[in-house]
Amino acid sequence: MDLGFWTLQALNALQLSMLLFLLSIGLTVIFGLMHFVNLAHGSLYALGAYFGASLAATGGYWTGFFLAPVAVMAVGLVLYTLLIRRMRKSGPMAQVLVTFGLIFALLDLTRIVWGDLGLPMNAPEILSGRVAFLGVEYPAYRLFVVALGLGVFAALAYVLSRTQIGAMIRAGVDNDAMAACLGINVERLFFIVFCVGCALAGLAGTVAAPLLSVTPDMGLHILIPTLIVIVVGGLGSLKGAIAGSLIYGFVQTFGAVLAPQLASMLIYGFLAAVLVIKPAGLFPAKG
Amino acid sequence: MKRALLAGLGLATGLAVTTASADEIKVGMLLPYSGVYAALGSEIETGFNIAMETFGGDTDATFTVVSEDTEVKPPVALGKAKKLILQDKVDVMVGIVSSGVLGAVRDMVDGAGVPLVVANAGNDEATGAACSPYITRMSFSNQQVNRPMGGWMKEQGINKVFTLAPDYAAGRQMIDAFTASFTAAGGEVVGQEFTPFQKTQDFGPYLAQAKASGADAVYVFYAGGEAISFVKQYDSFGLKADMPLYGSGFLTSPLYVNAEGPAAEGVITALHYVPTIDSPENAAFVAAFKAKTDRMPSEFAVQGYDAARALIEATKAGATDRASLANALRQVSFDGPRGATSIDPATNNIVQPIYVYQTVAGEGGLTQKVLATLPAERDPANGCDMAPVAN
Numbered sequence: 001m002d003l004g005f006w007t008l009q010a011l012n013a014l015q016l017s018m019l020l021f022l023l024s025i026g027l028t029v030i031f032g033l034m035h036f037v038n039l040a041h042g043s044l045y046a047l048g049a050y051f052g053a054s055l056a057a058t059g060g061y062w063t064g065f066f067l068a069p070v071a072v073m074a075v076g077l078v079l080y081t082l083l084i085r086r087m088r089k090s091g092p093m094a095q096v097l098v099t100f101g102l103i104f105a106l107l108d109l110t111r112i113v114w115g116d117l118g119l120p121m122n123a124p125e126i127l128s129g130r131v132a133f134l135g136v137e138y139p140a141y142r143l144f145v146v147a148l149g150l151g152v153f154a155a156l157a158y159v160l161s162r163t164q165i166g167a168m169i170r171a172g173v174d175n176d177a178m179a180a181c182l183g184i185n186v187e188r189l190f191f192i193v194f195c196v197g198c199a200l201a202g203l204a205g206t207v208a209a210p211l212l213s214v215t216p217d218m219g220l221h222i223l224i225p226t227l228i229v230i231v232v233g234g235l236g237s238l239k240g241a242i243a244g245s246l247i248y249g250f251v252q253t254f255g256a257v258l259a260p261q262l263a264s265m266l267i268y269g270f271l272a273a274v275l276v277i278k279p280a281g282l283f284p285a286k287g
Numbered sequence: 288m289k290r291a292l293l294a295g296l297g298l299a300t301g302l303a304v305t306t307a308s309a310d311e312i313k314v315g316m317l318l319p320y321s322g323v324y325a326a327l328g329s330e331i332e333t334g335f336n337i338a339m340e341t342f343g344g345d346t347d348a349t350f351t352v353v354s355e356d357t358e359v360k361p362p363v364a365l366g367k368a369k370k371l372i373l374q375d376k377v378d379v380m381v382g383i384v385s386s387g388v389l390g391a392v393r394d395m396v397d398g399a400g401v402p403l404v405v406a407n408a409g410n411d412e413a414t415g416a417a418c419s420p421y422i423t424r425m426s427f428s429n430q431q432v433n434r435p436m437g438g439w440m441k442e443q444g445i446n447k448v449f450t451l452a453p454d455y456a457a458g459r460q461m462i463d464a465f466t467a468s469f470t471a472a473g474g475e476v477v478g479q480e481f482t483p484f485q486k487t488q489d490f491g492p493y494l495a496q497a498k499a500s501g502a503d504a505v506y507v508f509y510a511g512g513e514a515i516s517f518v519k520q521y522d523s524f525g526l527k528a529d530m531p532l533y534g535s536g537f538l539t540s541p542l543y544v545n546a547e548g549p550a551a552e553g554v555i556t557a558l559h560y561v562p563t564i565d566s567p568e569n570a571a572f573v574a575a576f577k578a579k580t581d582r583m584p585s586e587f588a589v590q591g592y593d594a595a596r597a598l599i600e601a602t603k604a605g606a607t608d609r610a611s612l613a614n615a616l617r618q619v620s621f622d623g624p625r626g627a628t629s630i631d632p633a634t635n636n637i638v639q640p641i642y643v644y645q646t647v648a649g650e651g652g653l654t655q656k657v658l659a660t661l662p663a664e665r666d667p668a669n670g671c672d673m674a675p676v677a678n
Binding site: 005008009011012013015016019108111115116117118119120122123128130137139141142208210211212213214215216217218221222224225252253254256257260263264 | 321323325326329454480481482483485486488489491492493495496499511512513514515516519520523524525542543545546547548549
């Protein structure tokens, strides 16, 4: 257990964090802006993986990488028009029930379209090897995931804090009624954020596909970690999503190394502690 | 007068026998058609149907099948089993993928005296402490698949092994059976981890530990989505070159190997069936399966195939109702795709050879190269105490 071992584990933790970040940021901002709990977010991630794998099988990895998020965004658009717009005013219980039902509808839909067996998707040639990094050999594709996560984080941080639309989103999260009074079309804003959130879920799915397995239940398995991330981090904020992801990644990874018997419950213990001490999460959007 | 009466009685019973006739067997199929094991359910059913088409003509009995979805949920499965037994009045039940479901229906089946042919669930207790004269297993037991690998790997010159498996009953039984035989052969297990079952997305932390352990090889059990993730991640860390990957054969099952892709190349595992076994029985089965699905059959398909075959053999031996079927199923033996296959009447578990195979690149994608055929072994009774077979 030398320094290299710990570097390797830190990179593992960072990689897992970034994957979860891509997934949770969409969910948390949708919630923060519109108080809408979209439990079907995990299913969109699974769809991203399926679209990615299917497109990659015909046009190579990068086709999947760039087109899958667009395809998932289109699915999000359909969901928005048919269901979510109507559910906006109907209270959290109805929203949770409808999006929970959507999980199973989408799950069976993927089974009908793609079958029960897993799909193959490999990392692109250029990222399939390993590179020497900080004194360890690390899979290039995992470094790519880390870089992508950091890149998305930087881009979102810039948009949210430095641009007009970012200011409008922050205003909407803070107080949507007041923002509407100031002439911001909150509904359209939500629509845009919802689409971007869906695209990011799709991106997370395609990026995860070569790393994990593309199976119909993948969306179910990722949902709980994602919810933990946004609850720990605090709903609605970018800072919360990145902090929650990093905490989840590091607790999970180092928990598995240092206390393997506790690995599966460590994060839940942490979640309980956060809820007791700071019920709104570590970095909630609203002070 | 008395004679006439007797003759009449004889005729009546004779008639009764022909109407209840021998020959209509109602089969209740209990498989998951939804949920995480849906792929396994349909694979088993396909195998079952192929055997019915192939061997159905060998017996006078006719079979009608009533299918129910267990949804891989023990309480749901128990309700469906009750329905099959009480309402549909089936003569025999076939199926059960998950060991949890088997545990849930075990007492019901045993109490009602309805024979059950297990087509997957491998928990050791089912043919050990919790065995029943009504439950016959045509699939495998967890220990059976892993036990022979310990001695074999030691013979190949592997002395130190690191093991990994998901943290649930099957994972532990598989690894424990391997560990016991490997250490008995003089090998050393230098590290052992059990990963949270179906909660582990990233095996990176465990792979780094395996790498740091100084083991000669890694021995694992994973199945389904976890198997796909694990094999891909093992390869992406470049561990295969220094520390070859071994395991229980579900890891690289023909059902998942396509999704694993080149990452699975070179992995050596052991299982009770691979589609490349060289025998006329297997060639016929593979051809029939390919004609139906256009891909190679998996171990799950052969389990369904042999379960149907066992039913047919039992009726050929004269079984007609629940009690006689249960009794006949315990004595079934035939040469099937897996080789010489029989039931051990002491535990009702299957006795079958185990194949060590390597996943290699072939003409039409990945294929299985059989490295060794390890002789069939009966599982120890493990606390199973049953009435002997009646003749």
